[in-house]
Every structure is written in C-alpha cells, then in structure tokens.
Amino acid sequence: MTTLFDVILPVFLVVGFGYLVCWRKWLTEVAVDGVMRFAQNFALPVLLFSAIAKLDLGANYNPLLLLAFYSGALLSFALGTALSLYWLKRPAQDAIAIGFVCLFSNSLLLGVPITERAFGPEALVGNFTIISVHSPLLYTFGITAMEFVRARGHNLSMGRVALRALSGVLHTPMVIGILCGFAMNLLTLGGLVMPEGFWAAVSMMSSAALPAALFGLGGVLYRYRPEGEVRAIAMCCCISLLLHPAVTFGLGKLFALSVAEMRSAVVTAAMPPGVNAYLFAALYGVAMRVSATAVLVATGLSMVTALLWLSLLP
Template identity: 35%
Template sequence: MTAILAILPIFTLIVVGYVLGWRQWLTPSSAGGLSWVTFKLFLPCLLLTGIARAPLGDALSPLLLVVYFVPALLLFAGFNLYIRRRTGQASAIGLSASYSNNVLIGIPLVTALFGAQGLVYLFALLAVHSLILFSTQSLYAALGQGREQRPNVLSLLKTLANPLVVGLLLGGLINVTGLSLPDPLWQVLDWLARAGLPCALIVVGVGLTRYRLRTSPTIWAVCVGKLMIFPLMVLALGSLMPGLSPLALHVLVLAAAGPIGVNVLAFAQPGEEQHTVGASIFLSTLLAAGTLPLWMLAMG
C-alpha cells in the first residue's frame, strides 16, 4: 500500500497533464511556455537547492556509477547490436532501453520514498547520466553513419550544457565550497524549486499526447528491457558489490526501473524509428505505473 500511495500522486499529475493536452485546455503555445519555464528555471532551481544542501559523502563513490552504468551500457550495446544486424544502421533503440526519465519521474519518486537522503544518490547519478549515455549514443551514431558524420565535440558539449546540468554544477559548487547565499535568495530559489516537480509531471502528460499507443515486438522488447531487465541487472550487480549501502541500491534500482526519458526522441531518425521510440516512451510510461510499485515491494 505504501508503494501505491507513493506513486499515485506522480501518475495522477501525468494524467492531469494528458487530459489538459488532449482536450487542448492547455494549447500548444501555452504548453510550450510551461515546458520552457519548467526545464529552464524550475527544475534547475530544484537541482541546485537539492545538491547544494545534500550531504554528498558516499554518493560520490565510483561504485555507485559502476553499478548503474555497466548494466545500462550492456543493454545499450545488446539492443543496438540486434537492430544493427536487422537493418544495418545505427539507431536510438539501445538508448531507449537504457535511458531513464530520472528527472521528471525519478526525483518525485525518490523524494516521496526516501526524502533528502535518497536524493543525494539520485543527484550524483544525474550529474553524469546524460553526459555518459548521450555521449555514447552520439559517438555510436557518428561512427555508424560513416566518416563524414564523425562527432563534433563542440556541438556535443553545447547539447549537454543545458540548464539542468548548470543547476547541478552550481549546486555542487556551493556544496563543496561552503558558499553562503543570502536568506532572501534561498527563499526565492526554494519557491521556484517547489514548482518544478508538479509542472514537470504535467509537461510529461501533455507531451504524451503527441504519441500514439501502438505496439510491435521491438517496442515490447524495449519496454521489457527498460522496465524489468535493466533494474534486475542493477539489483544483481549491486548485491554482489561490497560497500554499497541498501539505500543507495534501492535508489539505483528505482532509477533503472523508470520509464524511458523523452530526450531519447532527439536522437531518433525521422520516420519509422522516431515512431517506434515515441511509442516506446508512451508504453513504458503507462507500464511503469504498474511495474514501479512491484519493484518497490520487491525491495521492501
């Protein structure tokens, strides 16, 4: 029951966003404005205030990243190898199976279950999550398309230097240096941060109205890999690794068990692959409403 109560508000807000977008009570222009202010202001403030006050400690351990990213990269390689043999081209299917929506779903979920103590581990993961997986995807796509498509380091850095990363870096800088900010400034940052999670979940719901719910063997395979195999691999590897706290392992498993992040669409080729990735995002988000409570129950 605790698991259901923890996840119910999250998916309720996603449904609210979906209804607002489906009925067009939130028009495309107003939804775009809400999305902009959420990702450029509210969520960066949330990440900044969270990591600035977090007791980093064990969260900076490389073990945390090994337990999460070794399974992620194995899934990335496995799915891409399969698609490569079928089509002969590089794709974003492997990224879909390994990239979680750890900001929009992960933060409210971990906050509801573990509070600030759990967020420390999630913030440590978020600091390099997009950097590692997006860099790997960009390199793979460039090498797979031939020499003329070799990765441009400057363009990759511009892609990764988004306000969310800036918020994490500023929060880490304040934490490490012990910089003291004026109380009124903290109050403003806290107010902006509180708007982040509800607005982000509504944006997810509105965004889902752009995708159609359709299935195929590939879409089901990606969703099973993302929602079941990925967290199972993280749980197995984390259980074998000495020195990883139970709380850290629980956060990593739930992060791996989250639905596919919408940012994956930016790497999908237009046409059939984009439709497949979009449908996978939609289906994984729907299925996660049932699989996430199961993972919570499985870990006690």
C-alpha cells in the first residue's frame, strides 16, 4: 500500500489534475493542446537529448535488456494483430493499428516517473537505454507494417514503402531529440566540452518535461470517451498490461539481467499504451475509437497492475 501512495499515486494525481482541469473547462482544448505540443515537441525531446547525451553507451547497452523488452513488445503486436484479424474480424489496417496499441508502451510519460519514484533517479539508466530506441524502432516497425498493407494493389516497391516509413520516423520530434543526444554523446567522447550555461538551460527544459506532459496527458485523456468494442479494448489492456511485462519478466530471469535492468525493463513493459498509439491510428484514420478508449481504460487500470509488477521486483 505504501508503494501505491508514495510511487504510483503522485504520478496519476498529476494526470488526474489535468483531467479535472479539462473536465471543469478551466482550460480550453486549444490551451491543453498547447501544453502537450510544448511537452511533446520541445521539452520531452530536450529531456531525451540530455539523457542520451550523458549515457555511457558502452556500459549501458546490454543487448539482453533490449531483447527481453522488445521480444515482449513484438509478441504483443503479433498477438494483437492476429486476434484482431481472426477473432474480431477487423480489416487489415484496423488490425495493424490495434496491434500498435498493444505494442507501444507509455515508456516516457509514465515509465520514467514511476521508476524514478520507486527506485530513485539512478535507476533510470535502463529506462533511457530502452527509450533511446523505442520510438525510432517501433514507429519504423508500425509505419512499415501499415504502409505494406496499404501498398497492396498499388504496385509500390518495397524500397518506396521503406522510404515512407523512414521519412515519417525522422520527422518525429522525440526521435530528433534522441538522434541529437547520440550525436552530442559522440562529440563529447571526441573532446567537445559544452559551456555550463548550455547544460543549465537543458536542465531547466528537462525539468519541465514530465510535469507538463503528465498534466497535458490528463487533459487529452478527458476527450476520450469510454466507448468502442469491449472485446477489442479488453484484449489491448490484457496484452499491454499483463502479457508484455510477463514476457519481459520471464526473459529477464532467463537472461539473468541485473536488478536495475529488471526494474527498468519490467516497469517500462508494464506501462499502458501511450497517446502515441492513438496518434498512430489517427494518422491513418483507422481504429481510432478503439485506440483512444484503450489508451484511457488501460491508463486507469495501470494504477493496479503497476502495483502488481512493482511488488514482484526486488
């Protein structure tokens, strides 16, 4: 119970405050969109830039950590897509969008603050190792899968489909922040020393990122009404909140990950689908109602399931 009040509740209180403010009309939708635009397009990319720039790339990139997390993610996508096609009888494009909901954990907005509150700032190294490839890898994977489905009957070459996917990923602000972080990391290793004022400004922007994003997330979630196919929503919640972390936990034990790596991998895997899962569906205009509702319902349920997974971690 202490974990609930000290670790999980503060994060969701900020989300709930954003929800309350939007519900009571104390901020307009335009204002909430402005908060989220600031967070997603500027503050969060700066946070990612700072974290990746300071990572010890040689020491922290354990391939087994990434394999444990992303095996669970890709299995979740495959199962969500297959069940959508053959159980829910959804069109192929809908199935890809629903599979993406099962695939894309809210690794940054919820995974980072919950890990930090549970285990301290020093525990975030594994989180940022996962996050450094999260958006580039999963967006590329999802966009490529969708473009291949859409390309059927249009005689588009594999190269052109791949180019579309790569172009879409490289225009994402968070991916730009990650790539700039890698560039700064390599330049620093080469002897570049940035002035202290630069890092102070980066720290100021980074400190605003998570509170603004969590508050804005609450405002955005208010717009999503709990409606849509119950079976599809339940499936997304079960896969993202239970299957993904279970696979990651099992593989982490098999690979003998360190305590810190297990914490980062399992907590990140246990997070609900992020708003980006809905934005992916909206980008293609398919399965938007199911995606939006799954994000809302899973975010609420994750208060309970996150407590379960935290109780299993050392």
